Amino acid sequence: MVTEQLQGASVASKANVFFDGKCVSHTVILANGEKKSVGVVLPAHLTFNTAAAEIMECVAGACEYKLAGSDAWQHAGPGDKFHVAANSSFEIKVAEAYHYICHFG
Numbered sequence: 001m002v003t004e005q006l007q008g009a010s011v012a013s014k015a016n017v018f019f020d021g022k023c024v025s026h027t028v029i030l031a032n033g034e035k036k037s038v039g040v041v042l043p044a045h046l047t048f049n050t051a052a053a054e055i056m057e058c059v060a061g062a063c064e065y066k067l068a069g070s071d072a073w074q075h076a077g078p079g080d081k082f083h084v085a086a087n088s089s090f091e092i093k094v095a096e097a098y099h100y101i102c103h104f105g
Contacts, residue, residue, distance in 0.1 A: 002059050002079045003101055006030065006038070019046050025102070037102040045093045052104045053086040060099040066091045 008031035016025045016037065023046065025039025041063065056065075062077040068089045076082055084090050092098070 003057060004059070006036065006101075009036075011038075018048075019044065022046060035104055037104075039100060039102070041092060041094045041098040041100070043094050043096065045091070047089055047091050048084075049089045050084050050086060054084045055081050055103040056084065057081045057101045057103065058098065059101060061094070061097045063098040064093040 006028055009028045012027040012029075016027065016039070017023075018025075021042070022044040023039060023041045025037045028036045028038050030036070040061075056076070058076045058078055058080050060078055062075065064073045064075055065082055066073050067082075067084060073093070074082065082090075
């Protein structure tokens with residue numbers, strides 16, 4: 001099931017822009033203080049490093065991803081999620097805009 005709305009949230013008005021604009025997101029803070037990031041990755045092949053553990057949820061589009069230490073590329077489409085360990089990394093290949101919610105922790 002695709003998350004279509006985050007209820008009771010405030011949104012940081014300044015965007016987080018990575019990789020020369022190939023990834024743009026906004027920080028979302030829920031009423032209980034939980035932080036998430038909502039954004040889009042445009043067509044590219046990128047490597048992200050993580051500090052906290054992350055769950056990447058696809059809300060539209062699709063991507064191929066490869067977790068650190070793995071040689072296997074996996075597919076993620078709308079409703080799919082993948083988990084990334086803290087202090088790790090993942091590669092992502094996007095052919096069409098990949099819209100996501102990043103759940104931290």
